[in-house]
Amino acid sequence: MRRINTIERPFCVLPDARRAQEVLASKLSATRLAAGFGRRIVIRDVDLAIEPGCLTVLLGPNGSGKSTLLSTLARLLPPRQGSVLLDGADISRRPTLEVARKLGLLPQQPPVPEGLTVAELVGRGRFPHQGFLRHWSRRDEAAVDEAMALTGISHLATTDVEALSGGQRQRVWISMVLAQKTPLLLLDEPTTFLDIANQVAILTLLRRLVRHHGRTIVCVLHDLNMALQYADRFVFVKDGVIKHTVADPKQCTGAIIEEVFDTSAIMVPHPQTGLPVFLPRYPDAQGAPA
């Protein structure tokens, strides 16, 4: 795997001073991309370059095409027009196992296989590194152990996945894509249906992976305020097109939110970080929800 120095890395606004020593380089981009299901075109004219070594979030209203965009970036959906480039080459023309060593994706709520322990499910992430007679190399073992340690589920290794709570299960799935050891990670709503403590834990982990492990993460999130606290870059999607790309949470203004979500919002800075938090604006001057 080719590695590049952070100094050569393109500019990207990071609130923290600490940065990864090096970024695992894999570049993902889309040009003039259109994709959809059946006759329906869901996203169109998407030009997007994923900044290496950053946590990018896709934000937008329900049905705006965020998940479709993520699926197309991960070659799950064939583009109607344009192409997705992974390290400069068309992703659909590259051997799928080779792509699987560079790009991992966690879909929304994948089906939970029956009768697997946590360690076994995480071990499935090693598939692209294994072979007919290469079941379990030392590297596989180390990757699985590390992935479980990162998400704090090492103690659950021999537990059945079916017996876990939603939050634990989500950590298991994230461990599985981590065990895949791909420089690029795409996550579709990893925090949806989780309580606030689990959301914070997972977003903290994602930021750590970006800062200290050199991963590049693209993530669909629904919680705008959580996204603003943790992510580096923000891509606003509406009606299948990219409306805004913002490289600093402080540049996310009420005007952008209003345009993208069709709802009026008030911005207040987070008391500790100063990062923006958006609250609904009520038409009634008294301030109470009608």
Place this chain on the structure above:
Amino acid sequence: MSAGMLVFRLGDLSVRMRWKALLANTGLAALLLVLAGWALTVGSRAIDVQSVVRWMVFHDLGATDALILGDFRAPRICLAMLAGAMLALAGAVTQYQTRNGLADPSLLGVREGASLFIVALLLVSPAMPLALRPVVGLAGGLAAGLAVALVSRGASPLKFVMTGFGISWCLSSMLVILLASADLTSLQSALLWLAGSLQAADWQSVRIAAVILVFAGSVIFWLARHTELDDMGEAVATVLGTARSGPRRSTLMCAVLLVAGSVSVVGGLGFVGLIAPHIARFLPRQSLRGQLVASMMIGALLVLAADTLGRTIFAPVTLPAGISLAAIGAPLLVLLLWLRRDRTEDLR
């Protein structure tokens, strides 16, 4: 982390097995060997163990006994095990792939297709050489399999099974029409064959079955690590690097080949493909490859036991293996379902 696992590493190669599963599969293999040895000794003419060993090791036995062992019992036993293994492997892999415990390959219309072609041939020219049966059966089975694949192209696994179900009913009604128009003597031989009989076993059919099993089995086992990911949904499987449809299609084609091959050499044996994978689930948990191996051995055990019982219990009358298999298999299936009635949570 690797608790309960055996890991062998040599350079770039590494093999991992659950030791409990390894133990279980070794036990099954031993059981199979013992049963095969015992089956050699019993029959309308009992031959004791010493004689069997003498025949196997020194090829030194009276001409009659050597003939019985070499030309009748040995090929029959081999064919029973092969047919059982083929049907069970096809059943196990189809059940896993369609995530449907009812996906016996006979539901896919393959068995009926092969049967229809062979019966048609039996009725048209009763004197046709035996060697022609596998070819014709294969053609019929593959034709039915292809028809199912074409009709359900791009459909979900469930629709695939449903299509197979429909086509198999069409084919069996055609079979009934065919049988109803047959004369009595050929009808009897056709019915006997349809019930699944190992009466006509010879080394040639053993060779045919072995070649089909080795070929289709190799493909299925080679692709098993791809197939195994099917239980995480298509998106995860694709992202992990399995090709979208290639491995799945090849695996299903090989299952069709296995069923068509077994039908052409032994006729219609029911239950094995359905029940063997279910029995395998009672063993300690194992990987898909392990499950397939276990299912194959259980299938071989079932058919061999059914055939051996069929030819000894009412000796000198021999029951076709298909009938004794149904007699054993049906109660066994009910028993299995009853035993597992409250084991839905923990199948360990």
